[in-house]
Amino acid sequence: MTSSTIQPREAVSSLPVYVAGKPAASAEGLTPFKLSSNENPLGPVPAVAGAIAEVDTLHRYPNPGAELLRAELAQHLQVPMEDIVTGTGSLGALTQIINTFAGTGADGVQDEVLYPWRSFEAYPIVVRTAGAKDVQVPLAADGRHDLDAMAAAISARTRIVLLCTPNNPTGPALTQAEVEDFLAKVPQDVVVVVDEAYQEFMRINDPVDTLALYRQHPNVAVLRTFSKAHGLAALRVGYSVAAQPITEHLRKTAVPFGVSAVAEAAAIASLRHMDEVLGRVERIVEERQRVIAALAEAGWTVPEAQGNFLWLALGDQALDFAQAAGVQALAVRAFVGEGVRVTIGEPEANDRFIELCRTYSGGPMTALTE
Ligand SMILES: *Cc1c(COP(=O)(O)O)cnc(C)c1O
Numbered sequence: 001m002t003s004s005t006i007q008p009r010e011a012v013s014s015l016p017v018y019v020a021g022k023p024a025a026s027a028e029g030l031t032p033f034k035l036s037s038n039e040n041p042l043g044p045v046p047a048v049a050g051a052i053a054e055v056d057t058l059h060r061y062p063n064p065g066a067e068l069l070r071a072e073l074a075q076h077l078q079v080p081m082e083d084i085v086t087g088t089g090s091l092g093a094l095t096q097i098i099n100t101f102a103g104t105g106a107d108g109v110q111d112e113v114l115y116p117w118r119s120f121e122a123y124p125i126v127v128r129t130a131g132a133k134d135v136q137v138p139l140a141a142d143g144r145h146d147l148d149a150m151a152a153a154i155s156a157r158t159r160i161v162l163l164c165t166p167n168n169p170t171g172p173a174l175t176q177a178e179v180e181d182f183l184a185k186v187p188q189d190v191v192v193v194v195d196e197a198y199q200e201f202m203r204i205n206d207p208v209d210t211l212a213l214y215r216q217h218p219n220v221a222v223l224r225t226f227s228k229a230h231g232l233a234a235l236r237v238g239y240s241v242a243a244q245p246i247t248e249h250l251r252k253t254a255v256p257f258g259v260s261a262v263a264e265a266a267a268i269a270s271l272r273h274m275d276e277v278l279g280r281v282e283r284i285v286e287e288r289q290r291v292i293a294a295l296a297e298a299g300w301t302v303p304e305a306q307g308n309f310l311w312l313a314l315g316d317q318a319l320d321f322a323q324a325a326g327v328q329a330l331a332v333r334a335f336v337g338e339g340v341r342v343t344i345g346e347p348e349a350n351d352r353f354i355e356l357c358r359t360y361s362g363g364p365m366t367a368l369t370e
Pocket of ligand 1: 089226227237238
């Protein structure tokens with residue numbers, strides 16, 4: 001082997017590698033289930049397959065600005081089309097925002113991007129790739145954002161703050177009152193991104209109304225995706241909603257033709273059957289409530305789960321639990337030394353997960369709020 005002299009940028013050489021959820025290994029007599037990527041087990045609504053089959057322009061480039069999808073979204077969300085920017089998944093939309101507003105300044109000093117931690121593991125990768133400095137603010141003990149600590153961590157260098165509600169992987173959602181309070185403490189020139197990948201799954205009294213906030217605050221950007229509630233993760237389509245001072249710059253950093261014609265047609269079809277989409281979401285929410293009740297009965301404490309997943313704060317037992325799940329042909333997502341995130345899946349998968357929790361030899365953990 002010759003050693004190569006090709007070296008990546010320093011910011012890249014120290015990056016963590018994104019760990020995608022693994023499929024379950026099969027076990028004797030058991031159907032394997034993947035509960036490690038927060039995918040929608042019910043898939044897209046039937047109309048999506050028809051819409052995809054009708055796309056007859058595969059030899060052409062798609063709409064450069066996904067105009068048809070943006071027009072549909074504008075109507076659906078009651079916002080101007082100009083305020084919507086699509087991306088290759090909401091991760092693509094987030095990358096546009098980071099690349100636009102944070103990096104390394106002309107003076108060599110890095111901009112800061114603040115976010116809660118643990119949260120979505122793509123955040124450090126996107127932020128550091130842009131050349132910005134990430135500032136991670138630890139979650140409170142119950143898995144919620146520590147918004148006071150986040151406000152206190154804002155410096156003159158802070159360009160962007162990321163909020164994740166419901167928070168992946170711990171589950172709690174932010175309330176409107178909490179976020180309004182927080183925004184009052186954030187300087188006007190700091191962009192506040194609210195990542196709402198699981199927005200449709202929230203069932204709390206005072207959920208954050210991000211569209212109302214974006215109408216009042218020109219520094220708020222809302223991030224949404226078709227990957228979760230709509231069951232279109234394979235097609236990679238998401239978007240941001242923000243006022244013109246933000247969106248006019250985002251289009252410059254977007255990868256051209258980032259949303260394919262197939263993805264655009266599928267997303268439009270799904271939006272036109274929103275009742276069905278929300279019906280499927282409701283089935284998953286009901287399963288979530290069933291699993292949580294069963295776990296509580298077995299002595300487990302889990303943080304408020306407002307997405308299509310729940311969090312077991314297993315600490316040092318995280319890897320052991322994930323291995324025990326693997327033996328049952330369930331793939332779950334372990335964060336070594338911290339906990340395990342488990343997606344709400346098919347009823348059979350959820351039953352097997354409940355049984356695993358009942359019998360897990362490591363025993364129920366109630367350490368989270370202690
Ligand atoms: C799944 C997820 C996304 C969505 O990613 P896509 O790129 O739209 O598939 C964004 N944010 C969080 C917190 C997620 O969990």
